[in-house]
Amino acid sequence: MRRDVALAQVRRQEAATAAARDALLAVQSEVLALKAAKLAHAQSFSTRMREAPRSARELASVGIDLQLFDREIEAAIERIAPAAVRVDEEEAQLTLLREALRRADAKREQAVRTGERLTREAARRAEVLEEARAEEAALRVALQSARSSERASS
Numbered sequence: 497m498r499r500d501v502a503l504a505q506v507r508r509q510e511a512a513t514a515a516a517r518d519a520l521l522a523v524q525s526e527v528l529a530l531k532a533a534k535l536a537h538a539q540s541f542s543t544r545m546r547e548a549p550r551s552a553r554e555l556a557s558v559g560i561d562l563q564l565f566d567r568e569i570e571a572a573i574e575r576i577a578p579a580a581v582r583v584d585e586e587e588a589q590l591t592l593l594r595e596a597l598r599r600a601d602a603k604r605e606q607a608v609r610t611g612e613r614l615t616r617e618a619a620r621r622a623e624v625l626e627e628a629r630a631e632e633a634a635l636r637v638a639l640q641s642a643r644s645s646e647r648a649s650s
């Protein structure tokens with residue numbers, strides 16, 4: 497896999513993971529807000545009870561309100577588990593994609609090292625070839641000099 501493709505996938509998955517975490521935090525915050533609202537409602541009624549006695553109807557109404565809070569809290573708590581599972585799944589996928597990116601980086605680095613090695617080998621071969629050509633040229637000059645000397649002496 498190409499590095500740029502793997503990196504783009506990692507970035508998208510990071511965003512998906514962050515969104516899943518945000519959703520989990522939202523549900524957890526909702527649970528806390530409901531618990532705080534229930535507590536505030538109960539404290540408000542407790543304060544009113546201290547001021548003056550309340551009717552049975554009002555007591556029953558507050559009891560029903562607290563039960564409704566409990567149901568809403570339970571429903572919100574039940575939404576935490578799927579949100580947590582989604583976060584775990586997104587994080588697992590992110591881990592896999594990061595590993596793919598690491599492998600792509602390793603392949604890229606290996607290709608760079610191979611390219612550098614091949615460049616060095618090509619330079620060495622070019623140098624050896626140049627030396628061989630220089631030796632060949634020197635031998636030709638020497639051969640021509642020898643032939644010229646031979647002709648001059650004949």
